[in-house]
Amino acid sequence: MRPDPDPADPESPTPGHGRPVVRLKPKAEARAIRHGFPWVYADELVTDRRTQGLAPGALAVLEDGERRPLGLVTVNTTSKIIARMLDRDPAAVIDRAWFVARLERALALRARLYAAPFYRLVHAEADGLPGLIIDRFGDVAVIQPNAAWAETHLAALVDALVTVTGVASVIKNATGRSRALEGLGEETALLRGALSGPVAVPMNGATYMADLIGGQKTGLFFDQRPNHAFAAALARDARVLDMFTHVGGFALAALAGGAVSALAVDASAPALALAGQGAVASGLAERLAMRQGDAFQVLEALGAEGASFDLVICDPPAFAPAKPALEAGLRAYERLARLAAPLVAPGGYLVLCSCSHAADLSAFRNASARGIGRGGRRAQLIHTGGAGPDHPMLPQLAESGYLKALFFRLDG
Numbered sequence: 001m002r003p004d005p006d007p008a009d010p011e012s013p014t015p016g017h018g019r020p021v022v023r024l025k026p027k028a029e030a031r032a033i034r035h036g037f038p039w040v041y042a043d044e045l046v047t048d049r050r051t052q053g054l055a056p057g058a059l060a061v062l063e064d065g066e067r068r069p070l071g072l073v074t075v076n077t078t079s080k081i082i083a084r085m086l087d088r089d090p091a092a093v094i095d096r097a098w099f100v101a102r103l104e105r106a107l108a109l110r111a112r113l114y115a116a117p118f119y120r121l122v123h124a125e126a127d128g129l130p131g132l133i134i135d136r137f138g139d140v141a142v143i144q145p146n147a148a149w150a151e152t153h154l155a156a157l158v159d160a161l162v163t164v165t166g167v168a169s170v171i172k173n174a175t176g177r178s179r180a181l182e183g184l185g186e187e188t189a190l191l192r193g194a195l196s197g198p199v200a201v202p203m204n205g206a207t208y209m210a211d212l213i214g215g216q217k218t219g220l221f222f223d224q225r226p227n228h229a230f231a232a233a234l235a236r237d238a239r240v241l242d243m244f245t246h247v248g249g250f251a252l253a254a255l256a257g258g259a260v261s262a263l264a265v266d267a268s269a270p271a272l273a274l275a276g277q278g279a280v281a282s283g284l285a286e287r288l289a290m291r292q293g294d295a296f297q298v299l300e301a302l303g304a305e306g307a308s309f310d311l312v313i314c315d316p317p318a319f320a321p322a323k324p325a326l327e328a329g330l331r332a333y334e335r336l337a338r339l340a341a342p343l344v345a346p347g348g349y350l351v352l353c354s355c356s357h358a359a360d361l362s363a364f365r366n367a368s369a370r371g372i373g374r375g376g377r378r379a380q381l382i383h384t385g386g387a388g389p390d391h392p393m394l395p396q397l398a399e400s401g402y403l404k405a406l407f408f409r410l411d412g
Helices: 096-113 148-152 154-165 177-181 222-234 249-256 269-282 295-305 323-343 361-374
Strands: 021-023 039-041 058-063 069-075 081-087 118-123 132-137 140-145 169-174 187-192 199-203 206-210 239-243 261-266 288-292 309-314 344-354 379-385 404-410
Touching: 058 081, 058 148, 096 118, 096 154, 118 199, 118 222, 132 154, 140 154, 148 154, 154 169, 154 187, 199 222, 206 249, 206 269, 222 249, 222 309, 222 344, 222 379, 222 404, 239 249, 239 295, 239 323, 249 261, 249 269, 249 288, 249 309, 261 269, 269 288, 295 323, 309 323, 323 344, 323 361, 344 361, 361 379, 361 404
Parallel strands: 021 058, 140 169, 239 261, 239 309, 261 288, 309 344
Antiparallel strands: 039 081, 058 069, 069 081, 118 132, 132 140, 169 187, 199 206, 344 404, 379 404
């Protein structure tokens, strides 16, 4: 049953007053939208004066070229993704109850998957909340409202989040490239509760320390959890090199899995300090060494030193975050593989990761293979990993399946 209109909500329909209507251009393909694709690009929508006058994040009914309704969308004319599908029901009311229903559905999946409440709770479009990320760290939740509509409805979202999960503290981490593309500014703020210092996160037998306010993104990358576990299975009695370690990443998981030593490398001193705190909390500090510096320079230096490791992992930031950067990004992935491969002992393992949306699996795999070959090594690809199931993929949206992890075994 549709709830009664809320006169205090400017987006709530009132009797006799419909929502704004936006329409696809006559030649735009509506079939993809009907089959679940969640985005409308700027060149697909009629942008008359009325549409241009809509405030960023406004709600509107999307129609096809023949004026048949397709659903309720949020509109931002400053973005290349000019409309995002919120609900297939054009009359849906985006209020606290609507958020509660979406969050309950998202929580049901994570509660079945994980015994402890440490996971990505909302993965944007794949959880029916486009442009919105929520990571949960026990009784703390970190929200990334990367789309204008989420900013507009933030109060209702936070109320629903607290109701559904029972978290005591909520942090808004509004930074990054996605917000800039939406025309949004950056802000980090504590919206509910209190927080004092980093949060301890148990994962794969180790304890990670996450800085939820001052750290990168939401403070920790849950998406790599299954790849950490697979690497840990290869790490028993191994000497490990973890490039781009962030707060301990693969290194702590490998040590928890029985590695004899791990060298964790990152350009960020604060991230390495958190990695060290995590090693202490995990009882692994005696086997962890850390080195600060640019990854490519460190790899070159290790090669000059004749260093050798049984397991080498490279998990860089996105080298190709968008299509214009694809060619340069693939060259960077190839170079990384070329520098890392000679550091792997005969019969050892090389793990190469990419979180670039623009570089698909085939392109990334080919760049990695070229780099390994240029590094003078031959390889077997033994496993291909992706993000954990708390980062579900929307089948119609390839961008939601961004993470790739390639596990190679290298010959002598």
